[in-house]
Amino acid sequence: MDASEVDALRIAALAAFSAATDSGDLEQARIDHLGRRSPLALAQKQLGGLTDEERRRVGALLNELKTAITEAFDARHLELGSVELSQRLASERLDLTGPARRIRPGRPHLLTQVEAEIVDVFLGMGFSVAEGPEVESGRFNFDLLNIPPDHPARGTMDTIYVDEDADIVLRTHTSPVQVRTMLAQQPPIAVVCPGRVYRADAVDATHSPVFTQVEGLLVAEGITMAHLRGTLLAFAKALFGDDREVRLRPSFFPFTEPSAEVDVSFESASGWLEILGSGMVDPAVLAGCGIDPERYSGFAFGIGVERVAMLRHGVADIRDLYDADARFLAAF
Amino acid sequence: MRLPLSWLTSMVDVDLPLSDLVERLSASGLEVEGVTTPGGGVAGVRTARVLHHEPHPDADTLRLVDVTGPDGDGQVRVVCGAANFDVGDVVLHAAVGASIPGMTLEARTIRGQVSNGMLASARELGLGDDHTGILVLGADVPLGALLDELVPIGEPVIEIAVQPDRGDHLSIRGVARELAALLDTSLRGTLDLAARPSAAGADVSLETDAVGAFIAWTLEGVAVRRSPLWLRTRLAQCGVRAIDGVVDVTNYVMLELGQPLHAFDLDRVAGGRLRVCAAAGGEQLRTLDGVDRTLVADDLVIHDAEGPASLAGVMGGERTEVHAGTTRILLEGAVWEPASIRRTSRRLGLVSEASTRFERRVDPEAAAEAVARAAELMRVTADARATAATSVAGTTGAWLARPRVVASAGRIASLLALDLDADAQAGLLRRAGCEVVVEGGSLDVLPPSWRGDLERPADLAEEVARLHGFAHIPAELPPLVARGGRSPLQRLEQSLRVAVLAHGFDEIVTRPFVGTDATAGVLPSHGRVRLANPLAQDAAAMRPGLLDGLLATLRRNRGQGRAGMAVMELGRIHRPVDDLLGSALDGLLGEGWRWQGPDGQALPLQPRALGLAAFGARMGPGWLDERSGWQVEDVLAAIDEVARRADVGPLARRPIERDGWHPGRTVALLLHGVEVGIAGQLHPQASEAWDLPEPVVAGELLLEVLLQPRSDAAAEAAAAPRLVRHPAVVVDVAVVAPDVCSVAEIVEVLRGSAGALLDEIRWFDEFRGAQLPDGHRSVAFRLRLQDPDRQLSDTDADDVLARIGAAVSAIGASLRT
Structure with missing residues (x-):
């Protein structure tokens, strides 16, 4: 084999690589020109039959040839690979500006969120x-809270009864949970009582026969009205913002004395909005629940979760909270 | 209670602008509900005498009237639609250029006749509701006088909400006293009172302990006529209808002093004597509102010789009512027991101005003064002469007692966190009318007769704080008294909610009432916790399950054109004490989950439950996927995750047939063999009844069983698994099984036979076709084999295949190769 033959092989291989337009063609060209049955491979196999001098000369030529063809292949391979990758990437384009169509996790109800937020303030x-x-006993819902049997709040105009004779009612507040707690344990007691409560109110934009309360009770030695105010101030700041103030106004509840309505400063006509009722636990309530009012004092408060939710989120109609329109649910 | 400003300030000096006064009242517990100005806008309306009137030539219902002009003489022509006046009457003329609330008058031509202004009715002037005719005044009024100079029309009237324990705020004088205490001043002015006649009056016998005093004066020479303008104005400002010069005075004095009064026509009181007693029961009494009422044994009544004449403290009787021809009056002022009045008022649904005051307790020492005050005013308004008086002291029952209260000033100061010593506290209480003796650090207090609410040291503490000002109470966080936080089970409940939300269900809150029917869910029964006084027939009972609220929500949203929705609710369901649900849960939980009343009596069952329901297409913000609708699997997946989080799951499933559910697509969910849940697809007829497109899928789980304390190991902290590092061998098997073999059964067999090397097993395909025998399917599972201590070989996989091959053949199935 002489130099011109080797040159012809080189030219043929390079031409084949250049002619290949995709990696399949190129692979076939590689097999044709570098494979085990390629002229190059066959020539190398025949080297053994040559004289030593010839073998050295032709061997060197063939090695040169192999190096040249391999380099040409590698170059072309890289070139074609890069083109193909670009084509593939171009063909794989996805429009990711569209909506992400997978399971959308549901949302907790606004009342659940606000209730948890309120409770968390007090847990802290x-x-x-x-x-x-x-469904509660009238004794827990009323009697032990200083609300006597002939009290107007116990009438069927205000309270929904399950059994009037047995005095079983739909609880009108979560205060009976305070009663149960005090009957079950001695101070110190610090509990919040979230839950649904019921009143005999027909459904309209501002009334609901069922609503949600978070009540709180703290009984220990040395609890004062300043502690009540401090606690509710912390609540108001947490729920409505650090710039809030609270105002206590004298009021009347059968189960607290002194009693206070609590207003939170607000961008309203008067500058204040009534948020909750509160007071120092009436000594008669403590005594009735087996707690010594001479030794212990405490405060209690009741927050309407609907009211807080409506004020904070601008819900104009309380029915929206219970009618579960999907558009409403998705907003919170 | 409405408080005309000039009436209030006639009794106490208030040196505050109106807005400050309102603020001060609200900050002191007299919540101001509003300030109105009845008759505001009246200007240029003058008194005038009717000189002449004649029918309108072209209108039957109109009159042409000539009245005197602005100077009390002259003549002005107006057209008037009323006919309740005659020549000589004094009326109110709003002339051209004058104003009444809402309009300024101009000369108008009415059916061809020019009207120079109008003659005004009470309603047109904001002086009450009367629009049956024009307002006709007494003859003693000067002519040409401006109405707003005669009476304080258009002045501010403050309306306050009265606390239930502060009946003393239900009068002008009561609020004036309150202001005097708040502003540290005293009441001023004196009231004109009639002298008590010395002659003995009507014979009155008290036969009940529910009356504290009974005063009855005899008034003679009475001429019942219209009340004077100033009195009518006051009543109108307070929202009380004017009737005549007798009844109006009783109402006026009630507003002024807080003591309700009643005037009997003495000539209609049979026998001329009164007996105060409890009704026997069954008597009939027609009250002043014209309603016939049947009395019960508890009602307090005032009897004359003919029977009940008045429902004591609530409303008088029609038979003895004052009328136009009345000449003799028995004027009664009594003090009734609050509880008794409250019972009667509530039983009859009859709330009057009188009952409102008696219920909240009236000043027991003010009745005599009120009667004398009314007698004096009736002298003016009805020419009444007081000729005789009866005054009977009633019971001295506990409800009248006015005990001294002894309190520690130090305890009051520390409870309020206010730096007020005993003398400072005594000073505040004295402003409220209390007699106070300070002895060392102790206060010995005698409250005034009008304060029934000051009975205990806590009451004194509130009064001290109120008069000193709640605003002075500092804000301070309480010392940390307890280790707080949610309990593990409360945290679990939150986590279970999150698990369901993560499956795409939105949480809803519904009103937990149902009508007579309810969809059968878990452990259904016909038992209902019925309401004694339901608000509506479709809300006659508490919900026995959660499905109706969920399905109604889906229906409502479907009605809004929504293509699909998935919702969940977490709340209590309600069953009667003896419901089968109770025994089922007792078996799992013992009886600790049941709620009891104070003496251990059982309350209705009210376990917590989880409900889920979904229909239609999945969707999210901006997208809708109609090819991937909500399926039963979605409900099962959510419930499985809930059970896993509570360490009891997944729950076993058993196909069931239940009313309202698809017979082939519904399973009961079992815990220790007890049904605690249900999941499936609604029956096509149920879907249709709810106006929902099929499939509607739903589920219900008695969450209570997961949220009660458990003693078993599952309640302990989960242990971390050992993560094996040797490579796993993955084997796919296809099990050809007859349809009677459930997937759960096949999995159980695979799990039981694969041996210790089995790490996990996953369903991945299911196939039916001609290649398989009829009634068979091929279910494919991927098994992952791993050994903690060595690398597995093909032989290990072959061993496993051989074992499970043998095992599935035992249930009539085979491995497909």
Whole structure:
């Protein structure tokens, strides 16, 4: 084999690589020109039959040839690979500006969110959560809270009864949970009582026969009205913003004395909005629940979750909270 | 209670702008509900005498009237639609250029006749509701006088909400007293009172303990006529209808002093004597509102010789009512027991101005003064002469007692966190009318007769704080008294909610009432916790399950054109005490989950439950996927995850047939063999009844069983698994099984036979076709084999295949190769 033959092989191989337009063609060209049955491979196999001198000369030529063809192949391979990758990437374009169509996790109800937020404020102050039944004994819902049998609030105009004779009611507040807690344990007591409560109110934009309360009770030695104010101020700041103030106004509740309505400063006509009722636990309530009012004092408060939710989120109609329109649910 | 400003300030000096006064009242517990100005806008309306009137020539219902002009003389022509006046009457003329609320008058031509202004009715002037005719005044009024100079029309009237324990705020004088205490001043002015006649009056016998005092004066020479303008104005400002010079005075004095009064026509009181007693029950009494009422044994009544004449403290009787011809009056002022009045008022649904005051307790020492005050005013308004008086002291029952209250000033100061010593507290209480003796650090207090609410040291504490100002109470966080936080089970409940939300269900809150029917869910029964006084027939009972609220929500949203929705609710369901649900849960939980009343009596069952329901297409913000609708699997997946998080799951499933559910697509969910849940697809007829497109899928789980304390190991912290590092061998098997073999059964067999090397097993395909025998399917599973201590070989996989091959053949199935 002489130099011109080797040159012809080189030219043929390079031409084949250049002619290849995709990696399949190129692979076939590689097999044709570098494979085990290629002229180059066959020539190398025949080297053994040559004289030593010839073998050295032709061997060197063939090695040169192989190096040249391999380099040409590698170059072309790289070139074609890069083109093909670009083509593939171009063909794989996805429009990711569209909506992400996978399971959308559901949302907790606004009342659940606000209730949890309120409860969390008090948990941070060392309160626990206490729960109780919604169908409740009148003794827990009324009597032990200083609401005597002939009290107007116990009438069927205000209270929904399950059994009037047995005095079983739909609880009108979560205060019976406070009662159950005090009957079950001695102070110190610090609990919040979230849950649904019921009143005999027909459904309209501002009334609902069922609504949600978070009540709180703290009983220990040396609890004062300043502690009540401080606790509710912390609540108001947490729920409505750090710039809030609270105002206590004298009021009347059978189960607290002194009693206070609590207003939070707001961008309203008067500058204040009534948020909740509160007071120092009436000594008669403590005594009735087996707690010594001479030794212990405490405060209690009741927050309407609907009211907080409506104020904070601009919900104009309380029915929206219970009618579960998907558009409403998705907003929170 | 409405408080005309000039009436209030006639009794107490208030040196504050109106807005400050309102603020001060609200900050002191007299919540101001509003300030109105009845008759505001009246200007240029003058008194005038009717000189002449004649029918309108072209209108039957109109009159042409000539009245005197602005100077009390002259003559002005107006057209008037009323006919309740005659020549000589004094009326109110709004002339051209004058104003009444809402309009300024101009000369108008009415059916061809020019009207120079109008003659005004009470309603047109904001002086009450009367629009049956024009307002006719007494003859003693000067002519040409401006109405707004005669009476304080258009002045501010403050309306306050009265606290239930502060009946003393239900009068002008009561609020004036309150202001005097708040502003540290005293009441001013004196009231004109009639002298008490010395002659003995009507014979009155008290036969009940529910009356504290009974005063009855005899008034003679009475001429019943219209009340004077100033009195009518006051009543109108307070929202009380004017009737005549007798009844109006009783109402006026009630507003002024807080003591309700009643005037009997003495000539209609049979026998001329009164007996105060509890009704026997069954008597009939027609009250002043014209309603016939049947009395019960508890009602307090005032009897004359003929029977009940008045429902004591609530409303008088029609038979003895004052009328135009009345000449003799028995004027009664009594003090009734609050609880008794409250019972009667509530039973009859009859709330009057009188009952409102008696219920909240009236000043027991003010009745005599009120009667004397009314007698004096009736002298003016009805020419009444007081000729005789009866005054009977009633019971001295506990409800009248006015005990001294002894309190520690130090305890009051520390409860309020206010730096007020005993003398400072005594000073505040004295402003409220209390007699106070300070002895060392102790206060010995005798509250005034009008304050029934000051009975205990806590009441004194509130009064001290109120008069000192709640605003002075500092804000301070309480010392941390307890280790707080949610309990593990409360945290679990939150986590279970999150698990369901993560499956795409939105949480809803529904009103937990149902009508007579309810969709059968878990452990259904016909038991209902019925309401004694439901608000509506479709809300007659508490929900026995959660499905109706969920399905109604889906229906409502479907009605809004929504293509699909998935919702969940977490709440209590309600069943009667003896419901079968109770025994089922008792078996799992013991009886600790049941709620009891104070003496251990059982309350209705009210376990917590989880409900889910979905229909239609999945969607999210900006997209809708109609090819991937909500399926039963979605409900099952959510419930499985809930059970796993509570360490009891997944729950076993058993196909069931239940009313309202698809017979082939519904399973009961079992815990220790007890049904605790249900999941499936609604029956096509149920879907149709709810106006929902099929499939509607739903589920219900008694969450209570997961949220009660458990003693078993599952309640302990989960242990971390050992992660094997040797490579796993993956084997796919296809099990050809007859349809009677459930997937759950096949998995159980695979799990039981694969041996210790089995790490996990996953369903990945299911196939039916001609290649398989009829009634058979091929279910494919991927098994992952791993050994913690060595690398596995093909032989290990072959061993496993051989074992499970043998095992599935035992249930009539085979491995497909």
